[in-house]
Amino acid sequence: MLLAMHGIRKRFGAVCALSGVDLRVLPGEVHALIGENGAGKSTLMKILAGVLSPDDGDMRLAGAPYHPTGPRGAQALGIAMIHQELNLADDLGVVENIVLGREPRRLGWFDRKAAVQRARVALARLGREELVDNKRIGDLGPGPRQLVEVARALTLDARIVVMDEPTSSLSQEDTEHLFAAITRLKQAGVSVIYISHFLEEVLRIADRYTVLRDGRSVHTGAVAQTSEPMLVRHMVGRAIDEVFPRVEHTPGPPLLSLSNVAGTRLPVNASLTLYRGEILGLFGLIGAGRSELLRVLYGLDPVRNGDVRVAHVAGRDAERAHDVPSPRATGTGVHGRAPWVRLAQGVGLLSENRKDEGLALTMTIADNLTLSHLSHGARFGFVSRAWQRERLRRWADVLAIRTGGPALDANAPVGTLSGGNQQKVALARLLDMDIHVLLLDEPTRGIDVGSKTEIYRLIGELAANGKAILFVSSYVPELLGVCDRIAVMHRGTLLPAAPVADLSEATLMTQATGGAKT
Amino acid sequence: MAAGKRTQDSRLTTVSDRLVRMLKWLGPFLALALVIALFAGLAPDRFLSTYNLKTVATQTVIVGLGALGMTFVVISGGIDLSVGSLIALCSVITAVALRAGHGPMTAVLLGVSSGVLAGAVNGLLITGLRIVPFIVTLGTMGIARGLAKYLADEQKVDADALGLSGLMAKSPDPAWLLVAPGVWLLLGLAVISAVVLKRTVFGVHTFAIGSNEATAHLCGIRVNRTKVLIYALAGLFAGLAGVLQYCRLTVGDPTTALGKELDIIAAVVIGGGSLAGGSGGVLGSLIGAFLMAFLANGCTLTGVPNYVQEIIIGAIIVAAVAIDALRQHRDSP
Numbered sequence A: 001m002l003l004a005m006h007g008i009r010k011r012f013g014a015v016c017a018l019s020g021v022d023l024r025v026l027p028g029e030v031h032a033l034i035g036e037n038g039a040g041k042s043t044l045m046k047i048l049a050g051v052l053s054p055d056d057g058d059m060r061l062a063g064a065p066y067h068p069t070g071p072r073g074a075q076a077l078g079i080a081m082i083h084q085e086l087n088l089a090d091d092l093g094v095v096e097n098i099v100l101g102r103e104p105r106r107l108g109w110f111d112r113k114a115a116v117q118r119a120r121v122a123l124a125r126l127g128r129e130e131l132v133d134n135k136r137i138g139d140l141g142p143g144p145r146q147l148v149e150v151a152r153a154l155t156l157d158a159r160i161v162v163m164d165e166p167t168s169s170l171s172q173e174d175t176e177h178l179f180a181a182i183t184r185l186k187q188a189g190v191s192v193i194y195i196s197h198f199l200e201e202v203l204r205i206a207d208r209y210t211v212l213r214d215g216r217s218v219h220t221g222a223v224a225q226t227s228e229p230m231l232v233r234h235m236v237g238r239a240i241d242e243v244f245p246r247v248e249h250t251p252g253p254p255l256l257s258l259s260n261v262a263g264t265r266l267p268v269n270a271s272l273t274l275y276r277g278e279i280l281g282l283f284g285l286i287g288a289g290r291s292e293l294l295r296v297l298y299g300l301d302p303v304r305n306g307d308v309r310v311a312h313v314a315g316r317d318a319e320r321a322h323d324v325p326s327p328r329a330t331g332t333g334v335h336g337r338a339p340w341v342r343l344a345q346g347v348g349l350l351s352e353n354r355k356d357e358g359l360a361l362t363m364t365i366a367d368n369l370t371l372s373h374l375s376h377g378a379r380f381g382f383v384s385r386a387w388q389r390e391r392l393r394r395w396a397d398v399l400a401i402r403t404g405g406p407a408l409d410a411n412a413p414v415g416t417l418s419g420g421n422q423q424k425v426a427l428a429r430l431l432d433m434d435i436h437v438l439l440l441d442e443p444t445r446g447i448d449v450g451s452k453t454e455i456y457r458l459i460g461e462l463a464a465n466g467k468a469i470l471f472v473s474s475y476v477p478e479l480l481g482v483c484d485r486i487a488v489m490h491r492g493t494l495l496p497a498a499p500v501a502d503l504s505e506a507t508l509m510t511q512a513t514g515g516a517k518t
Numbered sequence B: 001m002a003a004g005k006r007t008q009d010s011r012l013t014t015v016s017d018r019l020v021r022m023l024k025w026l027g028p029f030l031a032l033a034l035v036i037a038l039f040a041g042l043a044p045d046r047f048l049s050t051y052n053l054k055t056v057a058t059q060t061v062i063v064g065l066g067a068l069g070m071t072f073v074v075i076s077g078g079i080d081l082s083v084g085s086l087i088a089l090c091s092v093i094t095a096v097a098l099r100a101g102h103g104p105m106t107a108v109l110l111g112v113s114s115g116v117l118a119g120a121v122n123g124l125l126i127t128g129l130r131i132v133p134f135i136v137t138l139g140t141m142g143i144a145r146g147l148a149k150y151l152a153d154e155q156k157v158d159a160d161a162l163g164l165s166g167l168m169a170k171s172p173d174p175a176w177l178l179v180a181p182g183v184w185l186l187l188g189l190a191v192i193s194a195v196v197l198k199r200t201v202f203g204v205h206t207f208a209i210g211s212n213e214a215t216a217h218l219c220g221i222r223v224n225r226t227k228v229l230i231y232a233l234a235g236l237f238a239g240l241a242g243v244l245q246y247c248r249l250t251v252g253d254p255t256t257a258l259g260k261e262l263d264i265i266a267a268v269v270i271g272g273g274s275l276a277g278g279s280g281g282v283l284g285s286l287i288g289a290f291l292m293a294f295l296a297n298g299c300t301l302t303g304v305p306n307y308v309q310e311i312i313i314g315a316i317i318v319a320a321v322a323i324d325a326l327r328q329h330r331d332s333p
C-alpha cells in the first residue's frame, strides 16, 4: 500500500464536500477516481496535494503518517498534482513554467541551460519536444498547455502523480502521448491517480478505480472486472440506457452563412451554411482553427476577409432589436461585429476556456448565469434578484448544478463550484438567452456522464425548436451521436460538411490529418 | 467521542472562516471606532465636542465625494489619479463663473459639468487609445492642474460666493440640519451610489468588467461604453467636490486638493476595494474617508505631529490590504 486515505472529511461553510472518503492506492498502479460533478474528486486530491487541509480523517504514505504542510511540503514527499484549472504563468515561456519554483541555479543565477535540458527531457517523454522553444505560454492552446503541466509534474520525481481531468482539452494525438507517458511512469513504479469523465479512457488506462458519490467513496474495484455500464451505475446510482437521446428535428431555411471567411491568422478560409433546426458538428485537430472560427463569427476576433450573414428571425423580442445599429450589421462587415451586436442578432457563444473567458469567478452564480441578459429581468435598470434566482433554480434543476450543501446558494461565488458545475453555469447562460444560433465550443468539457446525456437531449430540443447549433468538439463519439452534419477543419481551411450517416471516426480522422479528401 | 470532536473541529473551521470574512467587513468599522475611542480618551472635551464633530464631518465631504466616484472606478479594475486636479479645476471654474457675474446656479452647473466632461475624456482616452488608466489619468492629472492655473492666472480667484458658502458652513442655517448641507449631500449620494452599484444593471456590469473583462466582453456587455460612463461618473463626483471646495474656501484656488487623489484612493482601499478590480463597496469607502478625517483632526487637536499621522495612515492602508489578502487566500486555496 503506497497511499491510504481514510475517513476524509471536508466542509466549506455550509457545503459538505467530503463526508467520509476512503482511498487506497498501490505502488505502480493507475488508479481512476470517478464520480459525478461535485462529487468531491478535486477536493480530495487537493487535500492529498497539501492545497487544502482535511477537517478530519487520516492519511498514510508508504506506511508513515502523512500530513503535508502546503503544496511544497507535499511535493517534497513525492506528490505531484496537475490541477483541473490550469496554473501556468502566461507571460513566461514553456521552460520557465516547467521549472517554476525549482529553478536550477549556478552560483545563485538561473541556469538556463540546465532548465532547458530538464524541460526537454520531460517534454520528450510526452513526445512534444518542440514545445521547448515556446517563449510565451499564453500563446499556446489548451492542449499544449495541459502537456506542459504534465511535463512539470514529470520533473518532480514524484511517487504519486495526480491528474485531474488531464484529457478534457487534449486532442486524440496528445492523449496518446499522455497515455504513453502514464505507462512509462507505471513501469518506473510511480502511481498515477487519474480523474476523468471519459469512462473509456478509464477502462483503457487504469488498473483499479474508486467511485465517489456525494462526498463519499461508494465503490472500489479492479478495472478488469467491470464495464462502462457498471461504472455508470455506481456513479449515477442508475443505468443510463441512451447516451445520445434522439430528438426529432428537421432543418429549415439558412440562418447563418459564411463565404470565404478568414481571420487575422486563423481561419484561413471557411465557407458554410447553417440551417434552422440543424446541429452542425465541427471537427479538427487542436490548433486547426475551429475555436478561432467561432471567435471570428462572434466578433471576438476581427474578420480579415469574407462575408458573414445572419438571417433575421421574425418574432425576436423587439426590446433588444433596437440595439442593432444599422442594416449593415446583418450583412457583410470586414471588421466583424462586436459580441453585443451578435447577441442582439441572436448569436451566442460558449467559449472553450471558461476560466479566462466565460465566467467572472469572483461574482455570484446568479450574476454569472444572467450576465449577458440582465436587462431582460430588469425594470428601470434595476436587476431583479428574484428573477435571477428563478432562472438559476430552473437551470440548476435541468442541468443538475449542485453543491454538497442543502441547496444551491445563488449568492456563492461561481468559483466555489466544482469544475463541471462551473461549465454547466456557462452553458446555462447561453441556453437561458433568447438566441437562435448557438456556437458551442466544447460544451461538455468536464461534465459527467449523466449530465452529458441531458445536454445532448437539450441540444436536440433546441434544434427541434428551430435553433441552429454549431457544435465544436474533439470527442468524436459525441459528434457522431448528436450532429446532423459534420465539417472538418484542416489547418484553417474548412472542408465541406457531410451528413453524419456518411461519416465514421476513421473518415473524420483522415480528413482532420489532411489525408484523402472526401 | 470522535464524532463530537469532529463536529467541533468543523464548526471551529467555519467559525474562523467567518471571522476572517467578517473582519473584512468589520475591519474598517473597527479601525474607525478605534481611532475615535483613542482620541476620545486623549482629548475627551475637545474631540467629542459637537463643534468638532461638525468640523470633521465637513472635512470629510471632499474626500468622501471623490471616494464615491473612485469606488466605481476601482471596482471596474481602473484607477483615477486626476481627481485631485479635477477638484481644483472645477473649483476654479466655479469661482471664475461667479466672478464673471453668473448666478450661483449657473456657476455650480458649470463646475460640475466640467468635471463630467473631464471624466468622460479620461474614459474616452482609456478606451479609445487602449492606454492603461494609470497612465491616462497621470497625464490628465497634470493637464487639469495646468488648466486650473491658466484659468486662475496662477493666483487665487476671488469671487462673491453669493450664499454658496452656506453649503459648507459648519453651523448650518437652518440649525435643524445639524451639519452642513454638503455633508447631507455626501450621505444622500452615498446611498444612491450604493443602490446603483448593488442593484442596477450598470452596477453589475461594473463589477463584471473588474472581475473579468474578457468575460464581460463575451457576455455582450459594452465594455468601452460602460467604462466611459464610469469615468464620467467619477468626474461628476470630482466636479461636485470641486464646487464644494470652492464653497468651503470661498476662493477658487488652483493649487488646492494637491495629492488628494491619494487620500481618496486610500479611503477606497481601506474600505475593501481591491486595485485588481471586482471588489469594493460604497459603505467601506465612506468609512475609509471618515477614518482619515478623524485621524487628521485628532492628531491636530492633540498636537501629534503631521509625520506621525502620515505613518499611521500608511500603516492602516497596509493592514487593510493585508486583511483582504488573508481573506482571499482562505477563499481560493
Ligand SMILES: Nc1ncnc2c1ncn2[C@@H]1O[C@H](COP(=O)(O)OP(=O)(O)OP(=O)(O)O)[C@@H](O)[C@H]1O
Pocket (backbone or CB within 6 Å): A012, A015, A016, A017, A035, A036, A037, A038, A039, A040, A041, A042, A043, A044, A084, A402, A403, A404, A405, A415, A416, A417, A418, A419, A420, A421, A446, A448, B331, B332, B333
Ligand atoms: N472553495 C470552495 N468553497 C466552497 N465550496 C467548494 C469549494 N471548493 C469546492 N467546493 C464544493 O465542494 C464540492 C466538491 O467539489 P469538487 O471540486 O471536489 O468536485 P469534483 O468531484 O472535482 O467535480 P467535477 O467533476 O465537476 O470537477 C462541490 O459541491 C463544490 O461546490
Ligand SMILES: [Mg+2]
Pocket (backbone or CB within 6 Å): A041, A042, A043, A084, A164, A418, A419, A420
Ligand atoms: Mg473537479
